[in-house]
């Protein structure tokens with residue numbers, strides 16, 4: 001059953017959600033980012049969050065366990081949280097990350113623990129939020145606990161999971177609403193780029209790239225990490241996982257010093273091929289959700305969608 005949430009009742013709804021855990025939503029400070037929210041007036045609901053919410057699944061630095069010289073100590077300090085106002089691109093990043101870390105034979109228990117402690121509340125986009133969004137060409141799916149659709153003085157509210165249903169059960173019922181598909185002016189011309197691998201235009205993008213790794217840090221589906229043991233002389237220490245990036249030369253360095261993607265153009269191409277070609281060949285869906293952050297946040301403003309457009313003209 002679909003529900004109605006009057007906009008003037010949004011504050012009360014946030015309070016209801018807070019019974020699950022701390023509510024985080026898009027807040028505008030120097031930029032828009034997900035911050036703790038206790039009042040609806042703190043929310044910025046008409047701009048794209050600059051940072052993705054992947055830190056709720058994979059903190060930049062995560063301690064897997066500590067050791068005291070004799071035994072291993074694990075800590076369970078993951079807190080429950082509500083992520084309010086997620087856009088469909090970021091909700092689809094959960095779909096992709098869940099596929100990688102929760103399905104198949106190698107489930108990631110650290111990921112699972114954090115994921116189970118999240119309640120995902122979306123806000124539907126009828127149009128792009130800015131000129132870097134291109135989600136409407138990425139075949140996104142519905143993937144949320146709760147989704148809100150702005151209908152003027154109220155939100156139409158739908159649940160996508162039993163967890164979501166619980167938190168909207170008290171709202172008034174209403175008739176079903178079929179939202180129009182999201183429209184974006186920017187579109188990825190094609191996800192099939194295998195035949196473009198040797199195209200000279202890749203060099204154009206790579207020549208401006210500084211391998212800073214900003215694009216991978218900002219991408220909601222880039223979860224590559226490196227593991228190290230930080231051990232003191234007394235044998236005490238911790239095993240930590242920290243974000244890594246395929247844009248760094250050392251990323252593919254192996255014992256003996258060989259680097260598999262020595263050239264910048266190979267690293268530049270790899271990110272894009274991984275997102276829209278290799279992942280799709282394996283899972284039948286793109287690993288890119290069209291959030292546009294890797295272009296929006298690139299210090300060189302390298303526009304790989306335009307680059308592919310040029311190659312496919």
Ligand code: SF4
Nearest residue numbers: 209210212213215298
């Ligand atoms: S953010 Fe831009 S400059 Fe930095 S690695 Fe990515 S594409 Fe290159």
Ligand code: SF4
Nearest residue numbers: 219288289291292294
């Ligand atoms: S590749 Fe770029 S547009 Fe696609 S999900 Fe990652 S940051 Fe967003």
